[in-house]
Amino acid sequence: MKVRVVYSGRSYPEAASLPGELELPPGATLAAALSMLCGGTRSRYLSSACLVAVSGKHVGSLADCQDRELHENDEILLIAPVAGG
Amino acid sequence: MAPSTDAPTVKPGRSRGCHSRSSMNLSSRELERYGRQIGPGVLSEAAQLRLKESTALVTRVGGMGGPAALMLTMSGIGRLIVAHGGELISPDLNRQVLGTEEDLGRPRIEGFARRLRAANRFVEIEAIDHEPDDAEAAALARRCNVLLSCPPGFEERMRLNRAAVEAGIPLVDAAQWGMTGTLIAVRPGETACLACIYPETPPFEESFPVIGAISSAIGSLAALEAIKIISLTGQPLWGKMLIFDGYGGAVNTIELSRRKSCPVCGDGRRAEP
Ligand SMILES: [Zn+2]
Numbered sequence: 001m002k003v004r005v006v007y008s009g010r011s012y013p014e015a016a017s018l019p020g021e022l023e024l025p026p027g028a029t030l031a032a033a034l035s036m037l038c039g040g041t042r043s044r045y046l047s048s049a050c051l052v053a054v055s056g057k058h059v060g061s062l063a064d065c066q067d068r069e070l071h072e073n074d075e076i077l078l079i080a081p082v083a084g085g
Numbered sequence: 086m087a088p089s090t091d092a093p094t095v096k097p098g099r100s101r102g103c104h105s106r107s108s109m110n111l112s113s114r115e116l117e118r119y120g121r122q123i124g125p126g127v128l129s130e131a132a133q134l135r136l137k138e139s140t141a142l143v144t145r146v147g148g149m150g151g152p153a154a155l156m157l158t159m160s161g162i163g164r165l166i167v168a169h170g171g172e173l174i175s176p177d178l179n180r181q182v183l184g185t186e187e188d189l190g191r192p193r194i195e196g197f198a199r200r201l202r203a204a205n206r207f208v209e210i211e212a213i214d215h216e217p218d219d220a221e222a223a224a225l226a227r228r229c230n231v232l233l234s235c236p237p238g239f240e241e242r243m244r245l246n247r248a249a250v251e252a253g254i255p256l257v258d259a260a261q262w263g264m265t266g267t268l269i270a271v272r273p274g275e276t277a278c279l280a281c282i283y284p285e286t287p288p289f290e291e292s293f294p295v296i297g298a299i300s301s302a303i304g305s306l307a308a309l310e311a312i313k314i315i316s317l318t319g320q321p322l323w324g325k326m327l328i329f330d331g332y333g334g335a336v337n338t339i340e341l342s343r344r345k346s347c348p349v350c351g352d353g354r355r356a357e358p
Pocket of ligand 1: 349
């Protein structure tokens with residue numbers, strides 16, 4: 001199954017080098033998807049404070065989020081926190 | 086210019102504003118001023134009166150807080166408290182809409198307050214020349230109906246969040262980086278507060294990139310949220326985060342989750358002594 005991945009907030013300049021879509025086995029979990037997204041050299045683009053939302057629902061941050069089963073066409077949104085005034 | 090003294094024409098409506106001033110009304114001059122924003126799809130006269138009966142705090146009043154303060158002032162809020170320390174420097178002027186070339190090198194708040202007062206003679210502007218600490222933020226929150234958090238870092242945001250939650254008043258948090266921005270409306274005790282969302286204070290650089298067009302856009306949207314909240318109009322972004330990606334041309338809204346153990350609004354709160 002395919003899920004979309006959207007990057008926003010502080011990390012958008014690096015988003016071009018990150019995948020916008022993941023191919024996952026049926027029944028794959030959010031934890032598995034995040035592990036694929038944040039592994040290796042990619043981790044430097046995505047801080048542990050990044051908020052995670054699945055199909056419009058906030059489920060925590062990369063450091064601590066509620067795991068769940070993903071479904072075809074789900075959208076994972078990663079928002080690197082911003083605080084500029 | 087002296088405040089209008091013409092005859093009142095609209096009686097006060099029911100105000101849910103927690104600190105409303107009694108026996109207010111809208112004068113014919115105020116009705117003329119706000120004529121384009123009173124009507125279908127905008128504000129009712131009672132909603133406009135609720136704005137007049139309300140007090141908001143905006144801190145700080147730079148890239149986002151400046152346009153937020155200006156829009157609140159122009160909308161006819163009764164009293165606006167603005168806080169910002171330091172002196173205006175040249176790099177501020179790519180985004181700080183309340184600043185002018187003439188004010189360079191002078192305390193920011195003086196010129197900012199002057200600009201706001203010049204925008205609307207019906208609004209009382211209270212200027213504070215520094216960023217409030219915990220105690221002052223808490224005291225200010227108790228005088229306000231809504232708090233707009235527009236500072237350039239997380240520490241101040243968390244302080245304003247604590248003050249709003251303690252006082253039980255709504256918080257609108259506007260934040261920005263580069264060409265992107267976020268907006269959150271917190272209804273204390275009912276929707277996620279900033280400490281629910283950020284269990285650890287995220288890293289953030291002091292000298293962040295910004296272009297004025299995005300900070301003004303997010304600041305204006307923050308003012309719109311505050312106007313809706315205090316005038317009881319429309320549907321505020323309660324419990325949601327709006328993410329405006331100006332670089333990619335995309336807008337997302339997510340539903341935020343409260344955290345049971347939140348140290349500010351949840352079970353993690355310290356017991357009262
Ligand atoms: Zn909370």
